[in-house]
Amino acid sequence: MPYPSLSSSSRKMVVATAVVVLLLTLCFDVSSAATSSTSTAYRKATEKQLRFRGNGEFKILQVADMHYADGKSTPCQDVYPSQLPSCSDLNTTAFVLRLIKAEKPDLIVFTGDNIFGFDATDAEKSLNAAFAAAIASKLPWAAVLGNHDQESTLSREGVMKHIVGMEHTLSQLNPSEAHVIDGFGNYNIEIGGVEGSLFQNKSVFNLYFLDSGDYSTVPAIPGYGWIKPSQQVWFQRTSMKLRKAYMSKPQPQKAAAPGLAYFHIPLPEFSSFNSSNYKGVKQEGISSASVNSGFFTTMVEAGDVKALFTGHDHLNDFCGELSGINMCYAGGFGYHAYGKAGWSRRARVVVANLEKTDKGGNWGAVKSIKTWKRLDDQHLTAIDAQVLWTKPSTGKRRKRHFGGF
Numbered sequence: 361m362p363y364p365s366l367s368s369s370s371r372k373m374v375v376a377t378a379v380v381v382l383l384l385t386l387c388f389d390v391s392s393a394a395t396s397s398t399s400t401a402y403r404k405a406t407e408k409q410l411r412f413r414g415n416g417e418f419k420i421l422q423v424a425d426m427h428y429a430d431g432k433s434t435p436c437q438d439v440y441p442s443q444l445p446s447c448s449d450l451n452t453t454a455f456v457l458r459l460i461k462a463e464k465p466d467l468i469v470f471t472g473d474n475i476f477g478f479d480a481t482d483a484e485k486s487l488n489a490a491f492a493a494a495i496a497s498k499l500p501w502a503a504v505l506g507n508h509d510q511e512s513t514l515s516r517e518g519v520m521k522h523i524v525g526m527e528h529t530l531s532q533l534n535p536s537e538a539h540v541i542d543g544f545g546n547y548n549i550e551i552g553g554v555e556g557s558l559f560q561n562k563s564v565f566n567l568y569f570l571d572s573g574d575y576s577t578v579p580a581i582p583g584y585g586w587i588k589p590s591q592q593v594w595f596q597r598t599s600m601k602l603r604k605a606y607m608s609k610p611q612p613q614k615a616a617a618p619g620l621a622y623f624h625i626p627l628p629e630f631s632s633f634n635s636s637n638y639k640g641v642k643q644e645g646i647s648s649a650s651v652n653s654g655f656f657t658t659m660v661e662a663g664d665v666k667a668l669f670t671g672h673d674h675l676n677d678f679c680g681e682l683s684g685i686n687m688c689y690a691g692g693f694g695y696h697a698y699g700k701a702g703w704s705r706r707a708r709v710v711v712a713n714l715e716k717t718d719k720g721g722n723w724g725a726v727k728s729i730k731t732w733k734r735l736d737d738q739h740l741t742a743i744d745a746q747v748l749w750t751k752p753s754t755g756k757r758r759k760r761h762f763g764g765f
Contacts (some may be wrong), residue, residue: 464488
């Protein structure tokens with residue numbers, strides 16, 4: 361069990377949930393819900409544009425580093441000895457289910473190391489099981505790759521192709537307009553305004569997903585991978601296109617719609633923070649690439665990304681702001697991933713809220729972006745709530761007078 365302080369009744373509920381999850385997993389293993397032709401056709405037939413709810417809210421649940429392997433037979437890492445006999449991958453899936461029920465997100469985002477390839481006997485079965493809870497919820501979801509997803513029986517491209525073929529996913533292999541681009545799983549998702557509002561045909565909130573690679577392929581450069589120039593060119597072009605559309609009729613706006621970026625490996629700029637300028641905890645070093653590819657500067661220049669979210673370093677869960685962009689870890693989620701006994705597994709929630717316009721109380725542009733984390737404890741405790749961004753005031757500024765002038 362994921363937490364030692366549960367009552368006997370709560371413990372039974374967790375066990376029951378794990379049994380249900382196991383059945384779900386077996387169903388997906390047998391029926392192969394991720395067969396590419398059937399699922400892709402299903403998705404095309406049922407897919408619709410994501411948009412803000414009628415209450416002006418859009419909520420994203422970020423799940424980082426599930427490290428799923430072979431299900432019930434896969435042991436947990438870094439938990440108390442008393443937890444080991446009953447702890448497995450099923451605890452990871454039970455946590456996903458609890459979060460979906462509690463938060464009711466509009467989109468679930470998985471930010472890499474979805475499976476732990478070295479311990480996954482069959483990559484397809486492990487992927488099916490890892491995403492089974494999201495698929496069963498019938499909620500839209502998206503995923504990017506980490507540095508361990510390709511270490512089983514599928515190549516990196518094969519893993520992403522399998523994910524793209526699964527039900528209810530909005531994941532893409534790569535953008536169709538980018539003829540040459542590094543990696544697999546570079547794409548964007550546009551979130552429309554409230555249906556029936558003046559912004560219903562505009563993307564008021566933009567999400568970017570990028571493949572941060574696995575390991576360096578340059579012999580002279582050791583360590584992890586990074587976001588390459590071809591990916592940055594695609595990002596720049598996409599950002600420019602979205603900004604132009606948002607600032608054009610109907611309802612032309614004076615600035616770009618806010619955006620978020622999701623990828624696995626943290627940028628070197630995460631090392632800029634200390635305990636005085638971030639919220640959350642930093643319990644290990646920043647495992648970024650050993651070179652700086654300049655992607656942070658690229659985002660600052662584009663001007664629309666207000667926050668970025670990564671995984672990779674499981675014992676870090678902080679957010680810090682640099683040059684107008686909040687950089688946030690989600691914290692370790694999976695029970696087969698390394699962690700820290702007594703330090704709860706966790707996930708990050710992000711909520712964007714729209715502003716009310718002066719025209720009949722209609723919903724307008726994004727007003728604010730907030731975040732918090734949920735712990736896998738008895739009460740799914742929410743911690744570290746903070747505002748990541750608020751729309752600048754458009755009111756007229758009063759002239760300042762100096763010395764009677």
